[in-house]
Amino acid sequence: MLYVIDRWLGRICLAVSGVSIIVMALVAFVDSIGRKLGHPLYGGSEYVIFALLIFFFSSIPLVVRDDSHIRVGLFSDLYKRRLSRIEALFTSIMEVVALGFFTWMIFDQADRLERFGTLSVFFELPMAPFVFLAGIFCLIAIWFAVHNLWIVHRQPRPRPHAIPDDEDTDA
Template sequence: MLAALRKLTDRLIGLSAFIGTAGLLFVVGVIILDVVGRNFGHPLYGSQDLITMTMVLIVFGGMALCDRVGGHIIVDIFEGSFPAALNRALDILSALLGSGIFMLIAYTVFQSARLSQMLNLSTNLLRLPTAWFQYALCAFAVITSVAMLLRAVMLARGQTCDTHPAKDMP
């Protein structure tokens, strides 16, 4: 059961990271077109809208992968002086806390997306519906929350998160 959940979570993390990467490539292309267009007196209309909305995909699309590979900042000043059991408990607690925070982010943004949809809110120039991007943020936050919860469960069962090398970093 846990192995199947891990496999599903890994696939969702991969999908969200792929979408975030595609968003990053898109933003780079938009910026290049905008800069070249400005040079010739024809900036890309709506580039600010495109970049702003795509940043949601970039940041939250890569969040679950960042957690999976141990990319978050870790302050381990006292870790060497704590017993291994306490360090493990703190790792579990931090994963649970992170999971809860991302679930609250998802819930709050979901409520905001419903309001945006009801009020037909959109970007300034291109009139892109903001709710689309808010729903995407919700999905990415839920994926991150599930990934952190899975990490907490694995640590609680005494299993190591083999793709979480943060402890090996200097």
Template sequence: MITFNKIDAWADRLIRLSAFIGTLALLAEVLIILVDVIGRAFGAPLYGSQDLGTMAFVIIVFAGMALSDKMGGQIAVDLFEQAMGDRLNKIINILVAIMGCVIFLALAYAVYDSAKISVMLNLQTNLLGLQKVWFQWALCAFALLTALGHLLRTVTFTRRWLGYLEWN
């Protein structure tokens, strides 16, 4: 039987994989910049470093998004938290998690539409001629993973609020 805890455990594994991919992209970005800077000093910059750097930044940002959400790393302004009361704060937490899920689902849908256009027009990067669709699909997958994280956070907040200990 599939329980919430099993779904949450699989989501954690996917989030860790996503963060690992983001870490690899960050290391690649550092290497690209290092080789490009040293190459410029000798009059031979790395050809296509702008293409590689842009795609690596896309992966860095979106691969780490789900982990940031899971760890609560987003910006929070708590100026009015004390004045609103516990019940209203819990409702706001649930609504914010739902809004995050909807936003990332909309982002995934928009990027998926853009990827279909990239396939149709065979869009490529400017210098290296890399197919843009692969990066768009990766961004779409990372956005869907982040939306899943928001959905699981919504369920977790709701379960805590309602007082359920186990969801079977």
């Protein structure tokens, strides 16, 4: 059942991010042609801003799901198996905590924008629903992060230059 939920959440995020990047490309194309003809796309920058916001936040769950983060590990290739597992567990826990804090900040910002009635500049659209949507995508990212935390101990971690464990040297 969880795999079905994962698959559908991934498909939704993939579709939303794909549509938003296509919208950004089309707006940029139409605006650039329109500028050459003396008729720029009115509100084109605002279209791009909204599409970029949606693209960015709908892509975060996909990065978390696929564990495609950029990682910098100075000595992580040299870790023994146990230390490698501890490091993977620690980073997964910190990922869930950081995403939780980030999600809280996004929802807090959406609440503030709603309370103050903040509107976009050109179309005068309320900003809160867009930020609230970003918070929903952050919740989906937390879902995937918790799922990754649950399976982190089962994931093989190839360490080609690792210092062998004591039990590895006995063979």
